Amino acid sequence: MKIAVLVKYIPNPEGTPEMGSDFRLKREGVEAALDPGDEHGVEAALQLAGADGEVTYVTMGPEPAAAAIRRALSMGGHKGVHVKDDALKGADALVTAKALAAALKRDQYDLVITGVESTDGYTGTLPMTVAELLGIPSATFARKLEAKDGGISIERQTAGGYDSVECSLPALVTVTAGANEPRYPTLKGIMAAKQKPMDTLSVSDLGLSAEDATPTQEVMGIEPVPAKEAGEILEAGDDTAARVVEFLRSAKVI
Amino acid sequence: MLHPLFTEEHEQLRRSVRQFVESELAPHAQEWEREGGFPDWVFKRMGDLGFMGVRFPEEYGGQGGDWGHSIVIAEEMARCGSGGVGMAIAVQSEMATPPIFKFGTEAQKQRYLVPAIKGEKIVCLGITEPNAGSDVAGIETTARPDGDGGWVINGRKIFITNGVRADFCVLVTRNDKEAGHHGFSLFLVDTDTPGFEVSRKLDKLGMRSSDTAELVLDDVRVPSEQLLGEQGHGFVEIMWELQGERLIGVAGSVAGAWLVFDRTMEYAKQRMAFGRPIGSFQVNRHKFATMATELEAARQLTYDTALAWERGEYPVQQISMAKLYGGLVANRVMNECLQLWGGMGYATETGIDRAWRDARLLRIGGGTDEVMREVIAKTMGL
Ligand SMILES: Cc1cc2nc3c(=O)[nH]c(=O)nc-3n(C[C@H](O)[C@H](O)[C@H](O)COP(=O)(O)OP(=O)(O)OC[C@H]3O[C@@H](n4cnc5c(N)ncnc54)[C@H](O)[C@@H]3O)c2cc1C
Numbered sequence: 001m002k003i004a005v006l007v008k009y010i011p012n013p014e015g016t017p018e019m020g021s022d023f024r025l026k027r028e029g030v031e032a033a034l035d036p037g038d039e040h041g042v043e044a045a046l047q048l049a050g051a052d053g054e055v056t057y058v059t060m061g062p063e064p065a066a067a068a069i070r071r072a073l074s075m076g077g078h079k080g081v082h083v084k085d086d087a088l089k090g091a092d093a094l095v096t097a098k099a100l101a102a103a104l105k106r107d108q109y110d111l112v113i114t115g116v117e118s119t120d121g122y123t124g125t126l127p128m129t130v131a132e133l134l135g136i137p138s139a140t141f142a143r144k145l146e147a148k149d150g151g152i153s154i155e156r157q158t159a160g161g162y163d164s165v166e167c168s169l170p171a172l173v174t175v176t177a178g179a180n181e182p183r184y185p186t187l188k189g190i191m192a193a194k195q196k197p198m199d200t201l202s203v204s205d206l207g208l209s210a211e212d213a214t215p216t217q218e219v220m221g222i223e224p225v226p227a228k229e230a231g232e233i234l235e236a237g238d239d240t241a242a243r244v245v246e247f248l249r250s251a252k253v254i
Numbered sequence: 255m256l257h258p259l260f261t262e263e264h265e266q267l268r269r270s271v272r273q274f275v276e277s278e279l280a281p282h283a284q285e286w287e288r289e290g291g292f293p294d295w296v297f298k299r300m301g302d303l304g305f306m307g308v309r310f311p312e313e314y315g316g317q318g319g320d321w322g323h324s325i326v327i328a329e330e331m332a333r334c335g336s337g338g339v340g341m342a343i344a345v346q347s348e349m350a351t352p353p354i355f356k357f358g359t360e361a362q363k364q365r366y367l368v369p370a371i372k373g374e375k376i377v378c379l380g381i382t383e384p385n386a387g388s389d390v391a392g393i394e395t396t397a398r399p400d401g402d403g404g405w406v407i408n409g410r411k412i413f414i415t416n417g418v419r420a421d422f423c424v425l426v427t428r429n430d431k432e433a434g435h436h437g438f439s440l441f442l443v444d445t446d447t448p449g450f451e452v453s454r455k456l457d458k459l460g461m462r463s464s465d466t467a468e469l470v471l472d473d474v475r476v477p478s479e480q481l482l483g484e485q486g487h488g489f490v491e492i493m494w495e496l497q498g499e500r501l502i503g504v505a506g507s508v509a510g511a512w513l514v515f516d517r518t519m520e521y522a523k524q525r526m527a528f529g530r531p532i533g534s535f536q537v538n539r540h541k542f543a544t545m546a547t548e549l550e551a552a553r554q555l556t557y558d559t560a561l562a563w564e565r566g567e568y569p570v571q572q573i574s575m576a577k578l579y580g581g582l583v584a585n586r587v588m589n590e591c592l593q594l595w596g597g598m599g600y601a602t603e604t605g606i607d608r609a610w611r612d613a614r615l616l617r618i619g620g621g622t623d624e625v626m627r628e629v630i631a632k633t634m635g636l
Binding site: 191194 | 273312
């Protein structure tokens with residue numbers, strides 16, 4: 001099976017990313033890493049591809065984002081595609097989806113795998129948009145996936161359990177963190193990744209217009225979430241029950 | 255800036271090992287401490303992940319790495335919060351196995367080195383004896399020819415890490431009492447050989463998650479192919495082994511002290527006394543400044559020493575200095591940090607007590623402070 005995995009390089013996944021004065025996340029000159037959510041996509045692809053499959057990682061981002069591909073390649077897989085163009089700075093989810101879809105169209109993939117949402121942007125809309133632009137079905141929130149009868153079969157995580165979804169190929173699947181345990185890159189894997197091929201593509205390589213690369217959204221301002229106010233502690237006493245009832249009533253819970 | 259011992263790829267390996275250690279080992283630190291041991295799967299798992307024996311060539315299942323990679327693993331193992339685990343793994347991959355790779359025959363490498371790197375066989379290293387520790391040349395375990403080309407080994411070993419559960423032992427013996435330093439030989443001894451017995455498991459102050467054995471060898475017969483290295487060259491061979499052991503030991507200990515230092519800094523910033531964070535009292539700020547300075551010096555000396563070795567030197571003096579200084583600094587830092595935690599440092603729930611107890615070993619194991627000073631003085635011509 002020929003699989004593409006979308007991977008993202010995100011700033012400081014373990015801490016709080018910084019916002020720039022342009023209201024965008026600071027992505028350059030900061031600690032960054034492969035989105036931990038994407039590691040599950042990489043692992044899923046490596047398991048599905050098996051010995052004779054081929055896995056390609058695709059990312060969009062500035063120069064340092066190539067490290068996301070290298071990191072994925074150090075886990076396994078064959079090559080990388082890095083979409084990198086100053087014209088894409090500040091891309092919103094739609095522009096990003098257009099660029100990634102264009103990169104994916106340059107080859108024939110049986111399956112595109114992504115995480116559910118990125119750990120920095122959290123829109124969670126990109127995978128389905130990419131599928132739509134590619135004209136292929138998307139099967140989302142896979143907590144388990146396997147190849148079946150020339151197609152793909154997943155367990156789609158729901159609030160109370162899971163749905164069984166089967167889908168023909170080509171298709172796009174988003175995988176949850178519950179889908180697998182990502183492998184740790186070994187030293188051999190890390191050294192091998194240095195030798196694996198990586199294509200770098202610009203907006204014009206992708207055949208996109210200036211309009212395609214222009215965000216349709218503009219962030220006008222950002223406000224920090226107000227700090228939570230301290231709660232009220234009720235000491236146990238004769239009137240506690242009555243006060244709890246009173247509180248629930250005023251909160252319109254009962 | 256990265257020390258020249260390391261490249262970007264070393265840092266990537268560091269990330270892998272750290273993820274593994276933090277998610278799969280660290281959560282068990284308290285439990286393994288309490289139980290006085292950790293399960294065998296850790297060896298197997300680390301073997302599967304390629305974290306064991308990184309410096310050995312790929313043809314034996316290693317990763318073809320260098321000293322920088324070994325130091326990275328020793329440092330990251332400190333994050334498991336249990337010195338005994340790091341020590342046991344280091345004995346397996348950096349202490350008992352290098353002599354097999356360096357001095358062993360191809361058959362010995364296939365039979366012992368390969369499964370040890372995979373974590374399928376557990377190995378121990380038997381040097382120390384009840385009557386000889388610092389004075390390695392004073393060991394009394396004898397190996398004498400059995401008349402059929404094989405050997406008969408008799409003696410006792412003590413403080414043997416992994417010894418309780420090892421599958422085989424790299425054993426230092428005396429094969430010729432008259433030959434002075436040329437009368438020692440190393441052997442590979444399977445622990446299920448008749449006459450090989452674990453006489454007891456020692457209880458100890460720290461490194462409690464690692465098993466420490468006393469071994470008795472009573473007419474243990476081994477065929478000639480179990481001789482490791484050259485007959486009569488065992489002393490030089492084991493002195494060579496000890497250099498790597500010391501370097502790995504100090505790297506792990508200094509890294510462990512840094513971790514406790516970092517945690518203590520955090521604690522001292524938020525723990526209040528007399529209306530101020532305790533870290534803001536000048537006496538304590540100065541303690542932190544001194545500790546950071548000494549830790550950094552110890553770390554850089556360790557890195558420089560590893561780099562010298564990587565570049566082809568055999569830096570015995572530097573290794574001894576790094577081991578001596580790193581051991582002293584790690585212990586000073588642990589002691590001051592425990593003090594800064596007050597009662598919480600003395601209680602077992604923070605793990606500071608464990609780090610403090612574990613650190614004490616570095617000034618004794620693998621050659622004491624005094625032995626290091628002897629070596630340094632000797633290399634200076636004194
Ligand atoms: C937890 C643990 C794990 C260990 N693991 C192993 C292992 O896997 N394999 C193994 O072979 N050994 C192992 N050892 C043994 C360790 O290497 C020895 O304990 C160490 O070398 C010191 O030897 P000793 O205990 O016999 O002390 P001794 O040699 O009896 O020394 C006692 C004291 O005398 C001092 N002293 C000795 N000679 C001199 C001198 N010339 N000048 C000044 N002072 C001197 C020493 O520095 C020390 O302070 C381990 C020990 C421990 C505690």
